[in-house]
Amino acid sequence: MGTKSITRNETIYVTKPTLPSLDEFLPYLEKIWGSKILTNNGPFHQELEAELANFLGVKYVSLFANGTLALLTALQTLKISGEVITTPFSFVATTNALWWNNLKPVFVDIEPKYCNIDPEKIEEAITPATTAILAVHVYGNPCYVERLQDLADTYGLKIIYDAAHAFGNNYGDSSILNFGDLSTLSFHATKPFNTMEGGAIICHDAKTKQRIDYLKNFGFADETRVMAPGINSKMNEMQAALGLLQLKYHKQNIEKRAEIAKRYRDKLKGIKGLTLFLPNERLNNYNYSYFPIFIDEKTFPVSRDGLYFLLREHKVFGRRYFYPLISQFPTYRGLPSANAQNLKTAERISSQVLCLPIYPELDMQTVDTIIELITNAK
Numbered sequence: 175m176g177t178k179s180i181t182r183n184e185t186i187y188v189t190k191p192t193l194p195s196l197d198e199f200l201p202y203l204e205k206i207w208g209s210k211i212l213t214n215n216g217p218f219h220q221e222l223e224a225e226l227a228n229f230l231g232v233k234y235v236s237l238f239a240n241g242t243l244a245l246l247t248a249l250q251t252l253k254i255s256g257e258v259i260t261t262p263f264s265f266v267a268t269t270n271a272l273w274w275n276n277l278k279p280v281f282v283d284i285e286p287k288y289c290n291i292d293p294e295k296i297e298e299a300i301t302p303a304t305t306a307i308l309a310v311h312v313y314g315n316p317c318y319v320e321r322l323q324d325l326a327d328t329y330g331l332k333i334i335y336d337a338a339h340a341f342g343n344n345y346g347d348s349s350i351l352n353f354g355d356l357s358t359l360s361f362h363a364t365k366p367f368n369t370m371e372g373g374a375i376i377c378h379d380a381k382t383k384q385r386i387d388y389l390k391n392f393g394f395a396d397e398t399r400v401m402a403p404g405i406n407s408k409m410n411e412m413q414a415a416l417g418l419l420q421l422k423y424h425k426q427n428i429e430k431r432a433e434i435a436k437r438y439r440d441k442l443k444g445i446k447g448l449t450l451f452l453p454n455e456r457l458n459n460y461n462y463s464y465f466p467i468f469i470d471e472k473t474f475p476v477s478r479d480g481l482y483f484l485l486r487e488h489k490v491f492g493r494r495y496f497y498p499l500i501s502q503f504p505t506y507r508g509l510p511s512a513n514a515q516n517l518k519t520a521e522r523i524s525s526q527v528l529c530l531p532i533y534p535e536l537d538m539q540t541v542d543t544i545i546e547l548i549t550n551a552k
């Protein structure tokens with residue numbers, strides 16, 4: 175009682191895609207209609223690659239039709255084979271990308287503070303067949319990148335970061351995307367920077383960029399030469415044009431997210447049984463892509479699922495990212511590394527996490543309503 179949800183008719187989801195005004199987008203569309211250049215590394219595609227490299231502070235960007243194709247192509251780029259060490263605490267695309275490359279996923283548990291793969295547990299999972307680590311900067315917060323690089327150097331492994339949550343985030347002075355061999359991004363509608371669908375691979379040298387660009391265009395080097403068995407995973411001109419326009423508003427969109435995160439943090443801190451996610455101190459330019467909270471049902475009045483359904487009754491749809499764990503899906507749960515004993519922390523966190531709505535258009539009144547619903551939960 176006493177909440178504004180009774181008069182609030184709109185359903186609130188965990189996120190809502192951000193779009194610029196249609197008026198501003200029309201001139202871009204007119205250019206495309208005029209030139210009839212729709213894809214194949216057209217002018218908007220080239221411009222967005224250059225602008226993103228500059229904006230993100232990285233050397234090379236290769237654009238993709240979506241983040242999953244970027245992941246698939248990243249694994250092909252480095253010719254990864256055999257077993258790959260990865261996290262069960264991610265969106266299912268991370269492991270699916272291994273499966274589609276005929277690679278064996280080996281799940282390693284996460285650490286409880288940042289929910290990223292636990293570097294201390296990687297060594298025991300390495301076998302002679304291990305060739306790479308596919309890690310995720312969960313909620314945009316950096317993995318233990320130095321420790322992972324040490325392990326990779328010692329054992330001769332490649333590192334690919336699924337950086338789908340980490341657009342624009344810096345670790346210290348440098349983009350998170352500058353760590354590891356390759357990083358992949360997603361520009362899906364639900365991500366803080368979107369091109370409706372879209373993605374990218376970030377690499378650090380021109381030769382690798384060349385190989386990525388061959389692979390995403392069937393392997394073609396020119397009209398008659400195919401350098402590798404490639405795929406078609408190119409971003410089209412409409413997506414790239416939208417990306418250019420979105421980039422103009424990105425900073426102001428993130429500022430709005432930051433205000434919402436601050437309100438949640440101020441009002442939800444110190445509540446018994448409710449833990450806030452605190453990103454690494456060296457994280458700069460945080461994009462506030464998610465606002466996870468963790469519910470301990472022993473001390474909070476209701477369980478995580480209790481809270482999730484209570485909010486739903488008031489038309490507030492949080493999301494349990496990531497529940498179930500990837501290792502709990504029927505396709506993967508038969509893997510030796512998928513057993514619960516091996517993934518204790520991931521299993522616990524997955525049962526406690528709830529991501530609250532956060533997006534630039536979300537008004538403070540609604541944020542306050544959500545906060546009230548949580549603080550009054552019983």
Ligand SMILES: *Cc1c(COP(=O)(O)O)cnc(C)c1O
Pocket residue numbers: 240241242243264265267268310336338339359360361362371372373
């Ligand atoms: C969104 C996401 C993906 C998939 O990206 P798409 O662009 O939707 O294909 C992959 N990994 C993670 C961690 C994601 O959050």
